[in-house]
Amino acid sequence: MAGRSVLGVFREVDEAVEAADKLKENGMDNFEVLSGTPFPEGAFGEKVANHRLYVWPLMGAMLGFSLALLVTAGTQLAYPLVTGGKPILALPAMFIIAYEGTMLGAIISTIIGVIFESRLPKAKLDLYDPRITEGYIGLVVVAPEGEAERVDALFKAANAADVQLEPAS
Amino acid sequence: MHNGGPHGHHVDLLERSSEEAAGEVLGWTERTGPAYLLVVLVLAAVAALGVVGFAMKAADGGLDSHHPWGYLAAALAFIMTTSLSAPLVAIAPRFGKAHWNRYVSRIAETWSVVGLLSILIMVPLLLTLPSAEHRQTLLMYNKVAEGWPVGAPHLYVALVLVFTAINGFGLLWASAIPDFALAKSRVGGLRGALYSKLALGWVGTKRQWRALRAGLGVLGALYFIFIVWSHTTISFDFGQSLVPGLRDSVFPAWQALGGIQAALATVIVTSFVVRMFGGFKEYIGVNQFWSMAKLMLASSLLWMYFWWSGFIIYWYAKTPQAQDFLQLMWFGPYRTIFIITIICNFALVLGILMWNPVRKSILGPTIVSCLIIFGAFLDKIRIYVGFYSVEEYTGHILQEVPEAVPPGLGDGLMVAGVIGGALLLYTLAIKFVPIFNLWEIREGSMLQVIRPFKRLPLKILAKPE
Numbered sequence: 226m227a228g229r230s231v232l233g234v235f236r237e238v239d240e241a242v243e244a245a246d247k248l249k250e251n252g253m254d255n256f257e258v259l260s261g262t263p264f265p266e267g268a269f270g271e272k273v274a275n276h277r278l279y280v281w282p283l284m285g286a287m288l289g290f291s292l293a294l295l296v297t298a299g300t301q302l303a304y305p306l307v308t309g310g311k312p313i314l315a316l317p318a319m320f321i322i323a324y325e326g327t328m329l330g331a332i333i334s335t336i337i338g339v340i341f342e343s344r345l346p347k348a349k350l351d352l353y354d355p356r357i358t359e360g361y362i363g364l365v366v367v368a369p370e371g372e373a374e375r376v377d378a379l380f381k382a383a384n385a386a387d388v389q390l391e392p393a394s
Numbered sequence: 395m396h397n398g399g400p401h402g403h404h405v406d407l408l409e410r411s412s413e414e415a416a417g418e419v420l421g422w423t424e425r426t427g428p429a430y431l432l433v434v435l436v437l438a439a440v441a442a443l444g445v446v447g448f449a450m451k452a453a454d455g456g457l458d459s460h461h462p463w464g465y466l467a468a469a470l471a472f473i474m475t476t477s478l479s480a481p482l483v484a485i486a487p488r489f490g491k492a493h494w495n496r497y498v499s500r501i502a503e504t505w506s507v508v509g510l511l512s513i514l515i516m517v518p519l520l521l522t523l524p525s526a527e528h529r530q531t532l533l534m535y536n537k538v539a540e541g542w543p544v545g546a547p548h549l550y551v552a553l554v555l556v557f558t559a560i561n562g563f564g565l566l567w568a569s570a571i572p573d574f575a576l577a578k579s580r581v582g583g584l585r586g587a588l589y590s591k592l593a594l595g596w597v598g599t600k601r602q603w604r605a606l607r608a609g610l611g612v613l614g615a616l617y618f619i620f621i622v623w624s625h626t627t628i629s630f631d632f633g634q635s636l637v638p639g640l641r642d643s644v645f646p647a648w649q650a651l652g653g654i655q656a657a658l659a660t661v662i663v664t665s666f667v668v669r670m671f672g673g674f675k676e677y678i679g680v681n682q683f684w685s686m687a688k689l690m691l692a693s694s695l696l697w698m699y700f701w702w703s704g705f706i707i708y709w710y711a712k713t714p715q716a717q718d719f720l721q722l723m724w725f726g727p728y729r730t731i732f733i734i735t736i737i738c739n740f741a742l743v744l745g746i747l748m749w750n751p752v753r754k755s756i757l758g759p760t761i762v763s764c765l766i767i768f769g770a771f772l773d774k775i776r777i778y779v780g781f782y783s784v785e786e787y788t789g790h791i792l793q794e795v796p797e798a799v800p801p802g803l804g805d806g807l808m809v810a811g812v813i814g815g816a817l818l819l820y821t822l823a824i825k826f827v828p829i830f831n832l833w834e835i836r837e838g839s840m841l842q843v844i845r846p847f848k849r850l851p852l853k854i855l856a857k858p859e
Contacts, residue, residue, distance in 0.1 A: 261412070261576060262836040263603040265858035274601040278608040282616070300544060308536065318534040322543055324623075325550060329557050332616050336564040339609035340594065343602040347595030355579040357598060358572075360412040360836070 229373040230391040232352035233364045233380030238264075241362035244383035245269045248366055251379065259353070259363030269364075281338025282331040289330020293323040352389050361386065406679040407844055407853065408497075412836045415677075419830045420577050422672060424585070426825055437818035444811010448518070450804035460522040460636070464782030465805035467632045468774040469812035470515045473508055474628060475649070475770050477816050479621055479657035480505035480664075481562060483686065484569075485614035491857045494685040496838040497678050500831040501668060502661045503569055506562025507823045508816045509555075515812060516555050519632065520548045528788035529635045532627065547631045554627045558620050565613045568606060571596050572833040585826075625650040629777075636781045637722065638789040639715055644704035651700050655693040655739065656770045659763035662686050664820075666760040668829060677830060680756060687747055687759035690766070694743040698736075718792045722784070727798035728776040735776065738769025 235241040241258070248256050249270060258269050266273050297319040305313050340346070357363045368376040373390055380388045408415070448466075455462035484502040487495035526535035526546045533546035543550075575596040578589040596602060626646040633649075634640045662683060669678040705724065708716040724732045742765050752758035783796040801809070841856040 258600055260598045260603075261572065262598075262833055262840065263607065264840070266600075266604075271600060274599070274604055276601060276605050276608065278605050278612065282612050297543065301542060304542070311537065315534075315537075318537060318543065321533055321550065325553055325557070328616065328620055328623075329553070332557060332561045332564065332613070332620075335609060335612045335616065336568070339568055339605055339613075342605035342609075343594075343596070344599075345594040345596065345602070347597070353597055358576040358579055359416065363597075 228367040228369050229393065230352050231366055231368050231373055231376045231380070232259075232354065232389040233376075233383070233385040234354045234356060234387040234389075235362045235364070235383070236386045237384075238268075238362060240384045241364055242269055244364055244380055244385065245271065247379050247383060248364070248376070251375075253366050253368065253372075253376070256364050256366040259357050259365060261358040261360055269362075276342045278335075278338050278342045281342070282335045285330035285332075285334020285338075286327045287330070288334070289326040289328070290323055292330070293326025294319070296326070297322050352391060354387060354389070356386070406681050407842055408677060408835065408839065410676065410839075412832075412839070415830075415835060416576055416580070416832055419828050419832060420580055422674075423577075423825060423828050424581060430821075430825070434818065434821055437814050437821060440814030441811050441818050443807045444809075444815060447804045447807025447809075447811055451802075451808065452518075454804065457518060457521050460519075460524055461782055461785075463519060463522050464779035464799060465775070465801055465809050466515060466812070467519055467782060468778035469809045470512060470519060471628055471632070471649075471774040471778055472771050473512060473515075473812060473816045474621075474624060475653045475656045475774065476660045476767060477505045477508035477820070478512060478558060478562065478624070479653035480660045481565060481614075481617060482621065482654060482657045483661040485565075485618055487685075488610065488614060492685070493838050493842055493855055494681050496831060496834040498661055498665050498682050498686070499834060500569070500827070500829055501664050502657075503562075503566045503831075504823050504827055504829070505660065505664075505820060506559075506566050507819045509559025509562045511812070511815050511819055512555050513559055516552060520552060523548060523551075523632065524636075524787060526635075530641060531635045532630045547627075547635075551627055551631050554620070554624050558617075558624050561613065561617045561620055565610070565617055566827065567592065568609050568613060569831060570827050571606065572598065573828045573831065576832060577828065588826075621653065622650045625653050633777060633781050636787045637719075637784050637792060638787060639791045640719060642704055642707075644700060644707070648697070648700040648704055651693065651697055652739075652770060652773065655690060655697050656766060658686050658690040658693060659766035659770075662690070662759050662763040663767065666756065666763075668824075669756070672829065674830075677835075680754060683756045683759045684754045687753045687762070690759065690762070691743065691747040691753065694740055694747075694766070698740040701736075715791050718795055721795045722780055722792065723777070726795050728780055731772045731776045735769045735773045738765040739773070 233241075233244055235244065245256060245258075248254065254272065256271060258264070258271050298314055301313050301315075301319075307313065352365055354361065354363060364380070366376060377388050377390060410418070451462055451466075480502045482502070484495060484499035488499065526533060529535075531547045533543055533550060535543065535546040571593055574589045575593040575598070578586050578593055581589060626649070629646045629649040634642060634645055665678050665682060665686075669675055705720075708719050720726075743762050746758060746762050747753050749758075779799050780796075783799045784792065785796060786793055841858070843854050844851050845854050846852070
């Protein structure tokens with residue numbers, strides 16, 4: 226949807242909540258909340274953002290487990306020397322290596338998952354105010370064509386400390 | 395810190411705005427006065443002495459045999475049980491949505507930097523560790539196929555420690571991303587540029603906070619699983635597999651439990667130092683020490699129970715072999731050390747922390763923590779020096795209980811160097827990574843409030859799901 230991003234920066238949480246309410250009243254419920262503190266989900270009446278972080282360690286663990294299985298089974302089958310009447314593919318002996326492989330896959334994929342699901346790294350910041358990390362609240366909304374000035378006024382009416390508009394293209 | 399209430403009733407809450415807290419903590423992180431530099435210099439000198447000790451030992455006994463390196467193995471086990479286990483104190487209460495841990499979680503997580511040192515120490519230990527042939531290692535070497543699994547146990551022990559270190563660094567970095575983002579806007583120069591790189595452009599969207607929370611949960615769970623596994627592996631491959639015939643399934647679990655006990659002790663002592671000498675009395679209060687002391691008392695009771703469970707098997711067996719193990723591990727050449735360990739890690743802990751006024755204080759848990767750390771140190775010496783001194787590590791039974799091995803100059807320098815090195819890494823890290831988890835503290839301030847209930851001030855805690 227074409228439109229312009231508008232950032233409202235609020236000193237008080239209540240002011241940000243009031244502005245968010247007004248955005249919703251005006252049919253703009255797809256706003257983003259920026260904060261230096263993790264507020265409980267839905268504190269601003271915002272849509273709850275989804276993430277798939279739990280898939281990452283699961284996929285990583287499965288990949289690590291498969292690789293470990295490949296290595297252990299592969300090496301045993303490559304040199305099939307029966308020892309003490311034990312089967313060539315003995316699961317108890319493969320367990321530890323499979324465990325370590327699984328854990329390695331899970332750890333690395335989780336770290337990558339945190340980065341990916343956070344949509345990081347960001348080389349260039351979009352509309353942002355450094356005061357947000359100090360405790361201010363930011364509300365970002367993509368205003369429909371011709372509505373940016375109305376959002377600007379709406380934020381200012383809610384006592385925004387500052388409002389930034391994306392330059393018109 | 396707000397305190398108040400009759401009859402020892404205690405409530406506390408940090409009375410700082412987020413800006414004030416950020417200013418104080420980041421200012422302290424950046425400041426390096428003469429006292430700090432002196433501490434760094436002394437620790438660096440002690441760590442350098444450790445290198446000298448290592449060189450002395452290497453020149454004297456060489457790297458051909460594992461026997462001379464018992465004290466180094468004990469030092470590795472000691473930093474694993476204290477420093478590398480410490481992040482558990484941040485992880486477990488976070489799972490339980492506790493609030494008290496917000497002021498000590500970064501203090502605990504920062505200990506994961508010692509993972510670097512553990513990898514360094516591991517190298518000579520692995521070079522001297524005998525082949526898995528004819529030893530009871532976890533990896534069942536030669537049991538299934540000749541020479542399989544390849545590289546056992548050295549490769550897999552190395553991987554365990556490397557993964558633990560990666561996991562620990564990942565956990566520390568992830569938890570510090572929002573604080574790096576805050577710091578980059580306040581600090582300039584090279585430090586600011588580094589903060590900026592590590593923050594990766596974090597702006598604090600809801601998606602980012604959700605991913606961070608979930609990531610900390612998963613990385614914490616993985617760390618918990620892996621540190622327990624590290625204790626198991628190290629105590630097996632550097633410990634009981636060097637004693638022929640010793641098959642004790644309780645021993646690794648007892649060592650892992652000792653790690654939880656020592657982790658709490660380490661974080662309590664570190665919190666005390668940060669509180670007293672860092673000027674953060676307003677941040678770390680009785681509540682933190684009290685909460686950790688309760689867990690430490692419980693883990694000490696379990697520690698004793700696990701030791702007893704392992705011991706009773708040999709004591710009841712009363713076979714000649716079991717009696718040799720009793721002598722080697724507890725009642726022989728290391729009896730005095732063992733008795734001191736039991737006193738420090740159980741008897742005194744119970745005798746002191748069973749009293750609520752002591753448990754609910756700052757000094758009481760700190761003194762007990764010092765005892766536990768000392769006891770853990772002696773315990774590692776007893777186990778690893780004793781096991782490393784067994785002459786014939788192959789075979790089916792222990793042929794002879796060796797005499798106690800007193801430390802030489804090289805051993806003393808090495809052990810001091812390892813402990814000094816661990817403290818040096820931590821001391822350097824806290825001047826880069828903020829010592830308090832600022833975003834967790836800010837969140838905690840939002841979710842806690844003190845309200846009067848009749849004549850009593852009560853702390854109301856919110857726990858959003």
